[in-house]
Amino acid sequence: MKMTKVFQAFLMLQPQLVDLIHEMQPDCIVSDVFYPWTSDVAAELRIPRLAFNGSSFFSYCAEQCIKEHKPHLEVESNNEKFKLPGLPDVIEMVRSELPSWITRHKPDGFSQLLDVIRESEKRCYGMLMNRFHELEASYxxxxxxxxxxxxWIIGPVSLLANNEIEDKESRGGNPNIQTTNLLQWLNEKEPNSVLYINFGSLIQMSRNQITEIAHAIQESSQSFIWVIKKNDEDNDDDIVNKGLQKGFEERMSRTKKGLIIKGWAPQLMILEHKVLEGF
Structure with missing residues (x-):
């Protein structure tokens, strides 16, 4: 639902942005891939459009491979491995790892939007990628x-912003997060010892998924920071009701093994800390 609203907001901006672009008469348009209609505006003005893609070369190539060759349709079960043909490396997947917009039989609104995006990219002058050559040269x-x-590679763009610690602490901030206490918790850990768990702002986790992650964390004995997204109507008790076992958060806090953050977290500050081992 939240993802649908985000894309609806993109579309609602179109009339105002079209008017602004015509008024400014730019020499070039640089726009996110989720604004596919800017290719049409660029064609009207006879100027180039560059699409900005915040994903990776690998994921883009893999997606194109699956859409073109459909290797997932050649296996009989969701757990049978198939290869992605034509890529620089031998890549194997199973059907259960594919996103629903590829595997479902009837296209939904999101898959239709992606088709529009890919079609508009073909009409672009090119794409700006948030990557760097040494990481994905072959792709x-x-x-x-x-x-x-x-x-054209312009990444990683995160290095260009939020250089001050105050910016990292407050970017999109939540007044309920005490960054001083968070930094103190991080500073007490050994380097390369903490796992950061966060599935992003758009992912809706089910009760069973939260329960299984909590069990796995506890069994692993791994130090961690776990960010659990709250819906607008949620309170802390709702998070427990959604799958966290009673007493889990208190046990992790008492043993200083784990830290649970409900809602927003200063992610940039956490990811740059020396104690982080994995994401």
Whole structure:
């Protein structure tokens, strides 16, 4: 539901942005991939459009491979492995790892939007990628030469913003988060010893998923920070009711093994801390 509202908001901006672009008469349009209609505006004005893609070369190439070759339809079960043909490396997957917008029989609104996005990208002058060459050189070459889309690498863009500790603490901030206490907790840990768990702002976790993650964390004895998203109507008790066992949070806090943050977290500050081992 939240994801649908985000995309509806993108579309609601279109008339105002179209008017602004025509008024400004730019020489080029740089727009996020989720604004596919800007390709049409660029064509009207006879100027290039560059689409910004915050994902990776690898995921883009893998998605194109699956959509073109459909290797997941050649296996008989969700757990049978199939290979993604034509990629620089031998990549194997199972059907259960694919997103629902690929596997469902009838297209939904999101899959239709992605089709529109991919079609608009073909009409772009090229794409700006939030990556760097040393990380994905072979997939950068694959996207340019095999798929045939020009790309320019401009990442990682996170290095260009929020350099001050105050910015990292407060970006999109939640007044309920005491960053001083969080930093103290992090500073008490050994380097490369903490796992950061966060599935993003758009993912809706089920009660069973939260329960299973909590069991896994407890069994692993791994130090962790776990960010659990709250819906607008949720309070702390709702989070427990959604799957956290009673007493789990208190046990983790008492043993200083884990820290649970409900809602927003200063993610940039956490990820840059020396104690982080994995995300």
């Amino acid at each position: 950068e070459e694959h996207l340019n030469k095999i798929i045939g889309i020009k790309t």
